[in-house]
Amino acid sequence: MxxxxxxxxxxxxxxIALISVLLVVAIxxxxxxxxxxxxxxxxxxxxxxxxxxxxxxxxxxxEALARQVLFADHQNSDPxxxxxxxxxxxxxxxxxxxxxxxxxxxxxxxxxxxxxxxLASNDEVVLKRSLKRLKRMLRELQIDEALADNVRDxxxxxxxxxxxxxxxxxxxxxxxxxxxxxxxxxxxxxLYLLDVAEGEQVKKLLPFVCLLPFADNKINVxxxxxxxxxTLDDGISLGSAEAITMSDRAYxxxxxxxxxxxxxxxxxxxxxxxxxxxxxxxxxxxxxxAATVYSHLARNESDGRVTVLQRDFAKLFRSxxxxxxxxxxx
Numbered sequence: 001m002x003x004x005x006x007x008x009x010x011x012x013x014x015x016i017a018l019i020s021v022l023l024v025v026a027i028x029x030x031x032x033x034x035x036x037x038x039x040x041x042x043x044x045x046x047x048x049x050x051x052x053x054x055x056x057x058x059x060x061x062x063e064a065l066a067r068q069v070l071f072a073d074h075q076n077s078d079p080x081x082x083x084x085x086x087x088x089x090x091x092x093x094x095x096x097x098x099x100x101x102x103x104x105x106x107x108x109x110x111x112x113x114x115x116x117x118x119l120a121s122n123d124e125v126v127l128k129r130s131l132k133r134l135k136r137m138l139r140e141l142q143i144d145e146a147l148a149d150n151v152r153d154x155x156x157x158x159x160x161x162x163x164x165x166x167x168x169x170x171x172x173x174x175x176x177x178x179x180x181x182x183x184x185x186x187x188x189x190x191l192y193l194l195d196v197a198e199g200e201q202v203k204k205l206l207p208f209v210c211l212l213p214f215a216d217n218k219i220n221v222x223x224x225x226x227x228x229x230x231t232l233d234d235g236i237s238l239g240s241a242e243a244i245t246m247s248d249r250a251y252x253x254x255x256x257x258x259x260x261x262x263x264x265x266x267x268x269x270x271x272x273x274x275x276x277x278x279x280x281x282x283x284x285x286x287x288x289x290a291a292t293v294y295s296h297l298a299r300n301e302s303d304g305r306v307t308v309l310q311r312d313f314a315k316l317f318r319s320x321x322x323x324x325x326x327x328x329x330x
Contacts, residue, residue: 003117004035005221007116021095037129045065047287047288048287048288048289049289050289050292051101051286051287051288051289052286052289052290053289054100054286054289055101055284055285055286055290055291055294056284056291058097058101058103058286058291059282059283059291059292059293060105060293061271061282061294061309062103062105062280062282062284062293063280063282063293064298065307066088066105066278066280066295066297067297069088069295070088070246070278070299070304070306071299071304071305071306073074073087073088074299074304075304076198079252079253080273080301081222081250081251081252081273081274082109082111082220082222082223082273082275082288083196083222083223083249083250083251084222084223085248085250088107088278089223089283091106091149092104092105094319097284097285097286100286100287101284101285101286101287102285102287103282103283103284103285104280104282104283104317105280105281105283106279106280106281106282106317107278107279107280108140108210108278108279108280108281109220109223109275109277109278110211110212110218110277110279110296111212111219111223111272111274111275111276112211112219112220112222112223112224112225112228112275113162113208113210113211113225113228114133114134114137114208114209114217114228114231115186115209115210115211115212115215115217115225116134116151116155116185116188116209116210116211116215117155117184117212117213117214117215118129118130118147118209118215118216118217119134119151119152119156119215120155120156120184120215121215122215123215126215126217127152129199129270130206130215130217131148131149131152133231133232134151134231135148136149136180136230136231136234137205137208137209137227137231140203140227140231140238141201141204141208143201143204143205144196144198144201145164146163146164146165146196147194147196147197147201147205149162149163149164149165149166150164150165150166150194150195150196150197151185151191151194152165153165153166153167153180154166154180154181154182154183154190154193154194155181155183155185156181156182157181157183158230158297159180159182159183164196165195166194166195166196167180168178168180170195171193171195178193183284184211184213184215185211186211186310187312188206188209188210188211191205191206199244201293203243208225208226208227208281210277211296212277213298213309214235217270218270218271218272219232219269219270219271219272220249220271220272220273220274220275221244221249221254221257221264221271221272221273222249222250223249224245225245226238226241226244226245227241228291229241229244229245229264230242232264232267232270233263233264233267235263235266236263236264236266236267240261240263250315251273252262252270252272252273253273254268254271254273255305255319256298257271257273260269274286274301275299276298276299276300276301277296277297277298277299278296278297279295279297280293280294280295281293281294281295281317282294282295282317283317291313292314292315292316292317293311293312293313293314294311294312294313294315295308295310295311296308296309296310296311298308299322
């Protein structure tokens with residue numbers, strides 16, 4: 001006779017129970033993995049935020065130090081002159097930040113370059129002189145001189161097109177449409193908005209121009225670049241300007257400078273041997289966090305106090321230091 005195996009239902013139940021346990025374990029493992037991934041993401045986010053904030057604080061610290069250096073320079077220098085051998089101008093190599101990152105800083109004298117806001121002057125004589133100087137600079141750089149007229153129309157208060165300039169009618173036809181500023185330039189990126197501006201040409205011009213909050217354009221002969229000096233007057237050649245910048249300059253007065261370089265006598269009123277506006281550019285890196293700060297520092301001529309006129313957190317930092325190819329290969 002055939003006998004039924006009474007153990008089969010029990011075996012099936014055990015199999016179902018085992019599968020259920022494995023499914024529960026698999027679900028728990030998946031949940032735990034997901035929680036750990038989320039936890040790691042939160043930890044990474046908080047670490048990145050902390051490192052970013054730490055890098056920013058280091059950059060602010062560099063700004064505070066730069067202000068102190070400029071103040072000390074004013075207090076300790078007699079006569080009050082500024083030149084490229086002073087502490088504020090010395091290029092420091094990148095240095096470590098407590099084994100967690102590095103920082104690099106650059107300082108630039110804004111009284112040693114051409115002030116584009118000089119074209120916003122209400123003095124017709126100053127305006128024409130500044131326009132001629134900018135056009136000389138553009139010619140030397142092989143940039144369309146119409147860019148100078150574009151700058152003038154961008155900053156003047158009227159809507160009348162001057163020379164090869166451009167006003168609202170030119171810009172409203174662009175996509176997206178916009179209007180001319182009709183005020184002083186507040187950021188050099190505005191140059192890219194000008195009617196005849198081309199990206200590569202603007203990049204060539206940027207190292208030689210700057211922005212001051214007024215229309216004055218006195219040039220510090222102790223810090224100015226050769227091209228800036230050469231464009232002051234038609235009687236000044238680029239060769240003679242280059243000879244000046246290749247030598248050590250620490251003139252105590254404009255009179256001393258003109259005595260050594262008579263070709264600058266006609267523009268003596270537009271020269272200076274001191275500076276009150278500086279640009280500090282700092283890059284700080286901590287772990288995976290990085291901060292870049294570009295600060296416009298203004299020093300009071302009478303008491304030496306230094307204030308921050310403007311900060312830019314989006315300006316790309318480019319190291320001015322070069323590494324020898326042989327050292328790089330090692």
